[in-house]
Amino acid sequence: MYQDTIAAIPTPLGEGGIGIVHLSGRGALAIAEKLFRRRLSNRRLVYGHIVDTSTEEVVDEVLVACMAAPHTYTSEDSVEINCHGGPLPLQRILGLALRCGARMANPGEFTLRAFLNGRIDLAQAESVLDVVRAKTAASLMVAVQGLGGRLSQSLKEVRSELMSVLAYLTARELP
Secondary structure: OOOOEEEEOOOOOOOOOEEEEEEEEOOHHHHHHHHEOOOOOEOOEEEEEEEEOOOOEEEEEEEEEEEOOOOOOOOOOEEEEEEEOOHHHHHHHHHHHHHOOOEEOOOOHHHHHHHHOOOOOHHHHHHHHHHHHOOOHHHHHHHHHHHOOHHHHHHHHHHHHHHHHHHHHHHHHOO
């Protein structure tokens, strides 16, 4: 498990009804508690406001969801701040999270952490991008099945068969 906390905006930047700022790591819950002045509850969506701690200015009206490890996408403590979807509120909230100790996540880092923490395997990690980039209903269906482990299960079965063949061939070579 990583020692740092990462933050990013996983929703597209632009004008929209809702945008999300996502935090993951050991300090995610503490950062959320600094910025959000209401009591947070695990696996509950809580209404309130994000506040700039240096000025006490209300930045936006939000819904915050906290999820304790290991039952999260990354298997780490995670927070999702659902705010208004304009670029300014999103960037301000992200900036406050960074100022409170998070660091900007690299592209794909949430999925990398899920993989490295054993939550998903490599085939499932690849399927995440396939879901995002799906252009047809059929490609989406295959990608979602990959997320669910269908490809991983098929690969395990092939590996098991190959190991059986290898064991058989090795045994035949022995005197």
